[in-house]
Amino acid sequence: xxxxxxxxxxxxxxxxxCLLLAACCSLLSGCAGVQSAVDPAGPQAGSISGLWWLMLxxxxxxxxxxxxxxxxxxxxxxRPLSGESADGPDTRPEAEQERRMSRTVIAGxxxxxxxxxxxxxxxxxxxxxxxxxxxxxxxxxxxEVTGHQWWWDVRYNDPSPSRMVTxxxxxxxxxxxxxxxxxxxxxxxHSFWIPNLHGKMDLIPGHYTNIWIKADRAxxxxxxxxxxxxxxxxxxxxxxxxxxxxxxxxxxxxxLRSAPQPSTPQQARGQEVFLSSPCIMCHRVQGTDAGxxxxxxxxxxxxxxxxxxxxxxxxxxxxxGWVIDPQKIKPGIRMPPNNLEPQDLQALLDYLxxxx
Amino acid sequence: MKGLRRITTALIFVALGLSLFACDREARKFRVxxxxxxxxxxxxxxxxxxxxxLPPNEGKDARSQYSKDEYEExxxxxxxxxxxxxxxxxxxCHSQGGGGMGPPLMDDKWLYGGSPEQIYTTILAxxxxxxxxxxxxxxxxxxWQLAAYVRSLSGQVPKDAAPSRADHLQGKKPENRKxxxxxxxx
Numbered sequence: 394x395x396x397x398x399x400x401x402x403x404x405x406x407x408x409x410x411c412l413l414l415a416a417c418c419s420l421l422s423g424c425a426g427v428q429s430a431v432d433p434a435g436p437q438a439g440s441i442s443g444l445w446w447l448m449l450x451x452x453x454x455x456x457x458x459x460x461x462x463x464x465x466x467x468x469x470x471x472r473p474l475s476g477e478s479a480d481g482p483d484t485r486p487e488a489e490q491e492r493r494m495s496r497t498v499i500a501g502x503x504x505x506x507x508x509x510x511x512x513x514x515x516x517x518x519x520x521x522x523x524x525x526x527x528x529x530x531x532x533x534x535x536x537e538v539t540g541h542q543w544w545w546d547v548r549y550n551d552p553s554p555s556r557m558v559t560x561x562x563x564x565x566x567x568x569x570x571x572x573x574x575x576x577x578x579x580x581x582x583h584s585f586w587i588p589n590l591h592g593k594m595d596l597i598p599g600h601y602t603n604i605w606i607k608a609d610r611a612x613x614x615x616x617x618x619x620x621x622x623x624x625x626x627x628x629x630x631x632x633x634x635x636x637x638x639x640x641x642x643x644x645x646x647x648x649l650r651s652a653p654q655p656s657t658p659q660q661a662r663g664q665e666v667f668l669s670s671p672c673i674m675c676h677r678v679q680g681t682d683a684g685x686x687x688x689x690x691x692x693x694x695x696x697x698x699x700x701x702x703x704x705x706x707x708x709x710x711x712x713x714g715w716v717i718d719p720q721k722i723k724p725g726i727r728m729p730p731n732n733l734e735p736q737d738l739q740a741l742l743d744y745l746x747x748x749x
Numbered sequence: 750m751k752g753l754r755r756i757t758t759a760l761i762f763v764a765l766g767l768s769l770f771a772c773d774r775e776a777r778k779f780r781v782x783x784x785x786x787x788x789x790x791x792x793x794x795x796x797x798x799x800x801x802x803l804p805p806n807e808g809k810d811a812r813s814q815y816s817k818d819e820y821e822e823x824x825x826x827x828x829x830x831x832x833x834x835x836x837x838x839x840x841x842c843h844s845q846g847g848g849g850m851g852p853p854l855m856d857d858k859w860l861y862g863g864s865p866e867q868i869y870t871t872i873l874a875x876x877x878x879x880x881x882x883x884x885x886x887x888x889x890x891x892x893w894q895l896a897a898y899v900r901s902l903s904g905q906v907p908k909d910a911a912p913s914r915a916d917h918l919q920g921k922k923p924e925n926r927k928x929x930x931x932x933x934x935x
Binding site: 598670671674675718720724725729 | 779780781836837885886887888890891916
């Protein structure tokens with residue numbers, strides 16, 4: 394691509410060229426990364442990206458051929474017809490030419506239909522492959538995800554209720570094991586999308602949809618809501634951590650534990666602030682009286698990478714801003730602003746950061 | 750014919766102009782006053798009370814923060830009140846307004862007063878025989894949203910602002926079709 398661009402540079406203005414190159418580079422840089430459908434980390438995303446590249450190559454070839462035909466037609470000198478005279482052109486079609494044109498058109502239509510059928514069938518086969526159940530129910534991990542405006546409630550189902558894990562905006566899964574997501578919504582329609590692992594699936598209030606994935610490659614990926622769901626739709630993301638089985642189990646065990654008891658007077662004061670302020674109405678901290686389910690579970694907030702469903706990094710400063718005035722960071726969310734004395738805020742931050 | 754067209758055009762412009770008045774119906778303030786409901790004093794039912802006479806401004810705090818068009822005439826505030834009513838488990842005792850463990854809220858009886866300020870006090874201070882106090886637990890604006898919604902249950906708010914449907918199955922008419930109850934204080 395850069396060769397073509399360089400050749401073009403010789404003839405066209407350099408500004409145009411630079412823009413073209415920059416556009417190409419930015420396009421290519423979008424191909425790899427934590428949120429990319431053409432950087433697959435699992436078999437299903439692999440099928441999808443295969444289909445994507447097949448379509449891109451086929452349609453690029455079609456585009457080039459069509460443009461060539463158009464250019465040839467535009468620049469080729471018209472051959473004089475045999476019966477042409479000074480009175481004007483003889484517009485009666487010539488039998489031989491007519492036959493040639495018909496053949497070309499028929500061949501073009503046939504090729505178009507063939508290409509469309511190839512794409513249709515490969516799209517259908519890909520769809521069937523990625524949605525068919527390729528896992529056994531015993532070994533699969535069951536995760537229930539509920540979409541809220543604008544965050545993700547994640548619950549790991551287990552036959553024994555005491556071994557269920559609740560977390561938010563963060564999903565850990567083991568490498569090489571099938572994971573079944575059971576999706577629903579608490580308010581409006583959202584869509585669950587981890588581009589590196591699978592396609593999209595809608596979350597519909599009052600209804601469950603299922604999707605299963607398998608990750609082959611460890612890494613951290615980004616998921617995103619893919620159905621417009623309101624003001625902060627763009628800030629409704631989640632982190633997917635794919636890790637080896639042992640690490641995953643260690644994480645799961647740590648999530649099962651209740652929140653640690655405050656170990657310093659400052660943290661104890663923070664817990665008191667948490668339990669006596671509006672926090673307690675919506676948030677849950679396992680092991681304390683706070684049991685609200687309206688907002689994200691904060692039992693292990695100290696270990697989360699982001700705040701506000703991928704809006705800002707989870708640092709002390711951001712956490713302070715988030716507690717005091719979340720509407721500044723993410724306008725429109727349900728969390729109200731809080732009026733805390735500075736020393737109470739510092740104590741609360743100490744406590745929240747100790748929740749690991 | 751030309752006159753008719755001119756009149757129609759004028760009417761369309763008048764209608765468009767009138768529709769601007771409806772813009773405030775769902776106005777929503779994103780940056781609300783970040784005050785926890787800690788400092789607001791109780792709202793008295795009458796001037797009679799034990800102990801020394803209250804200073805004249807005592808109890809006026811709550812009323813001064815309340816503005817009718819911001820809560821009772823605002824569809825967003827009422828809808829939020831309806832959402833919070835379930836979220837904070839008011840419905841656990843009051844059901845969907847018909848009452849259960851707690852008294853019904855959709856009838857004409859107001860045990861502790863039916864003005865927004867009195868409902869505000871009821872929510873914050875609690876009442877005997879079961880109503881807990883939410884002082885310090887709710888931001889002020891949410892208490893006002895709840896109070897406005899509670900009033901909509903007995904048809905005390907404008908019909909064009911009251912919620913017209915529930916998110917879930919509901920056995921009663923929506924709030925905007927409730928006939929206003931005549932307030933009786935017991």
